[in-house]
Amino acid sequence: MPRVSLLAMVASGVLFPATTVANPISFTREVVPVLTRLGCNQGACHGTPTGKGGFRLSLRGYDASLDQTTLTREAAARRVNPLAPEASLLLQKGTGQVPHEGGVRLRLGSPEYRVLRDWIAAGSPVDSASALAISEIRIESQALTLEPDAAIPPMRVWAMHADGSRGDVTGLTRFSVSNDAIARISQDGILTRLRAGEVAVIAEYRNLLTTMLVNFLPPKPEKPWPTPVATNPIDAAVYAKLAEVRIQPSGNCTDAEFLRRSTLDVIGKLPTAAETRAFLSDPTPSASKRDRWIDSLLERPEFADFWAMKWADRLGCNQRFVGITGARKYHAWIRERIAANVPEDHFVREILTASGPNYSHAPASFFRRLRDPEMRAEEIAQLFLGVRMQCARCHNHPGERWTQDDYHALAAFFARISYRDGPFFDHIYNKEETVWVPRAGEWRHPRTGQAMPPKFLGGPQPTIPESLDRRAVFADWLTAPDNPFFARAAVNRIWYHLLGRGIVDPVDDLRATNPPSVPALLDHLAQEFVRLRYDRKAMIRQILRSQTYQATSQPTESNADDETYFSHARLRLLGAEQLLDAVTQVTGVPEKFAGFPLGVTAIQMPDGEMKHPFLEAFGRPARALACECERGVETTFAQALQLIGGRAVQDRLRHPTGQLAQWLNANLADEQLIQEMVLTTWTRLPTPQETQLLRSALQVPPNQRRQAAEDVLWSLLNHREFLFRY
Known part of the structure; x- marks a missing residue:
């Protein structure tokens, strides 16, 4: 906003209404919002439970009566001085005339300064009982979609009174944005674009919040891309959003990518080499055989194992809380209910x-x-x-x-x-x-x-x-069925587990100030889940059949930076249990967990208290928190050490009866051995270039063939195609 216009608004009382005897300063409607706007009652300042410097305010002004008592009665009433308002400690410290640990928060003569001074000069009055109640606040525009060169109008916030009238409270509002990498906003409501993207503007007045979505469009593409055809409501919602934000969706993944991705996402394990060969050689049209594969995965016992693990993580299945026997019985019950598709x-x-x-x-x-x-x-x-x-x-x-x-x-x-x-x-x-x-x-x-x-x-x-x-x-x-939370929270979690990010993210933080990236998608899935009578498998089936789920992880020029709108598949590290089970599956050497028979997998482990170096390095949660954030998803140096030289990998490569030993004992030709190793680890056939490269590594004397084969398999296990879901 031009400086002249802003000063004119201030002078005319649009941002800060002029004080008159008939219109005295209101503590709850003006003083408290000013303290909030200045940051005085925030958690990092006097809003902390213990206060700062012997002065405590309620956080963000949630208890105005307590704040009024604190300001006018405590500290020998030195904080306000109605006889000499400018000498009030509240103003002296805020303007830096008296040393203040929080620095200068007020400018002499500023609108905020005048509100506080006039309230003090009036005797720090308590609000009258007849003051109009405020039912809500609204930003003047509900949403904005802006071209790169478009002017950005200033935010204007209205307080809606119980009698239907309204008042402009822009100058008393605290502004923020949901993503400060996309835009920033001043406390005058002036929004500045930093890059293309969607951001929620958050306006806070007293204890009321409201939001407005602003979509900063990227430039129009020089050459329009083909419009994708949606054949179901999931894709329709996603494609509509992508068109709105001018992002091109990626194409369809290959059959090999789909086979690997869906198997990992639904049952938590890799497809076998035999399953991969059968699927890739099946001449049935791709869509039909993918649908059949989805149906088969949902009926496998490993589905119950994998999704029981997810629920056990969230429900606190840990002997520390429920006893050793309790943890095992709790996990068994969860698995039984998942298997029965309750x-x-x-x-x-x-x-x-x-x-x-x-x-x-x-x-x-x-x-x-x-x-x-x-x-x-x-x-x-x-x-x-x-x-x-x-x-x-x-x-x-x-x-x-x-x-x-x-x-x-x-x-x-x-x-x-x-x-x-x-x-x-x-x-x-x-x-x-x-x-x-x-x-x-x-x-x-x-x-x-x-x-x-x-x-x-x-x-x-x-x-x-x-x-x-x-x-x-x-x-x-x-x-x-009409609960406003349950179905939305449930489908958002299911979507998160299948696509790697919630429609609302973090997945357990649904709120007005954290809006869904694709609102129509969340609305549809929630309604559909109710229609399906909360059938988990049916919901998963619909998502897996969508082109959004089956998109390739290869980005286009326009969606390479997209982490929000599901324009392409997300690359993500396998979960701790998935990865250990994948290593044991590839090498043919199962893990022996203390207290459990050989053959029990990491995914099937019932107790979050179990100690295991490999699983801990890759972020297995202790099941002490309800938050999905307890599971580690970041790559770390400890993980690299486990993969490069840890016993979980090295001992299995050298095992005398493992899968590698069986391949070598079968005297497979180099090309056949390479094909088996790549099929088993990467769920696809090797390319001619890969075959040539790996064959060169096997060109060694017979007495060194075992070591060379171990090196090849080790390199495949340490490659991103094995470690990541893509």
């Missing part, structure tokens, strides 16, 4: 209403681990609603609409859970415990001490008879 709503209901001894009634282990109502509320919200409530435990959520009252009203659903010892009592790691639900007990708000009645998140307060388990009432609401 609908997701039924599965979650069984968990949320579980009680009894956790050995004989395994889902009770869920509550055995979560020992207080706050832990239960946070994990249940994150797991099944896709909402992170942790920030609202002590104060209103700084990045979402949830209040501290919302948090503790949710916790009240899970206050009536207690524990007693079960019939087995050996030692701490093998102790059975009974989860039971007494008919009395309330959860009290930590700030007010008042008993909190249960209230649905973002919904009404139900009437619950004392004889009814509150958890069952919550489960009814959660799994209802």
Whole structure:
């Protein structure tokens, strides 16, 4: 915005309304937003629970009455001086006239300075009871799509009053953006483009938040690319979004790429050499044989193993929390429910209403681990609603609409859970415990001490008879077809596991300030999941059949930088368990896990407490958190050491009865040996150039052939085509 225009708006009262006797400064509607805008009540400053320099404000002004008392009554009332407002410590420190650890936050004579000074001069009044309540705030534009050379209008924010009127609060609003690599925004609401992409502008006034999407378009392509044809709603939603942001989708992956990718994503393992040969030589049209392969994968027992592992990660299947026997029985129950394809709503209901001894009634282990109502509320919200409530435990959520009252009203659903010892009592790691639900007990708000009645998140307060388990009432609401969270959170996780990134990312952080990258896709999948009666396999099948899932990982010129809109397949490192199982599958030498028979795979391991150097190096989670972030996905030096010289690889290459020994004992010709090794590791046939290169490595005297073959297989195992899903 031109400087003259901005000054004119300030002078005319558009950004900062002029103060009059009839229109006195409001503490909650003007002073608190100014403190928020200046950063005074943020977590890094006086909004921290202990404050700074003996001065504490509520975080982002969630408790205005407490803040008013702090400013006007504490520190011998030195912070405000109505007789000499300019001498008030609040203004003296903010302007740097008195040493201030936070530096200069206020300019003398600025609009923010005048708001604070005028409020102090008026005697720091408490707001009148007749002040209009504000129901919401809105940014003037709902969305913007801008060409590279387009002028960017300044943001303007309106407060909507309960009586239907509205007021301009732009000058009292704190602005931010969801991705500061795409754009930046000043506290005057002036947005600056940094590069092409989509960004959410976040406006915060008092305890209210609103967002607006801004799409900064890249230049129009010099030569338009062909419009892809969508044959299903998934592709239609993705292609429409890609067209909107001017990104060309990549083409279809090869049959070999599809075979490897889908097998890893659905059952967690590599296809065998025999399966690869059969699939690649099948003359059936590609789409038909891919559909058949998807159907076959969904019916294999390894599907239950792999998806049970994913659920065990999130549900805390760890002997530290549920006992050794408890962890094994808990995992077995999860696997059995996945194998039976129990609908997701039924599965979650069984968990949320579980009680009894956790050995004989395994889902009770869920509550055995979560020992207080706050832990239960946070994990249940994150797991099944896709909402992170942790920030609202002590104060209103700084990045979402949830209040501290919302948090503790949710916790009240899970206050009536207690524990007693079960019939087995050996030692701490093998102790059975009974989860039971007494008919009395309330959860009290930590700030007010008042008993909190249960209230649905973002919904009404139900009437619950004392004889009814509150958890069952919550489960009814959660799994209802019209629940605004459950289906969206569930399909977002499924999409994440299949495509490597959630439509909302992080996958368990659904909020207005973290919007979905393809909103129409998330809407469709959620509606379809409800229509399918929460059938997990049916949902997975639809996603796997889409061209979006079957896109190649090779980028086009326009989508090389795209990490958001699913224009091409993501390259990602195999999971820890997948990788160890793949090494054992290729080498034909199984891993022996302590306490389990030979042949049990890493994916099948029930207990997150198990120690294993290879798995730990590649990020296997301990199953101590509900967050997907507990699983490591980054490449590290420790991983390189494991692959280059670790025993998990080296001992298997040298094993006297392993797969390599069997190939060598069969006296295979060089070309045939190379073909077997490449098929087994890379799930495809070698190219002529690769065959020639690897054959040269095998041109050694007979007494060195074993070592040369080990070197070739080692190089294949350390190649990105083996280590990554693509």
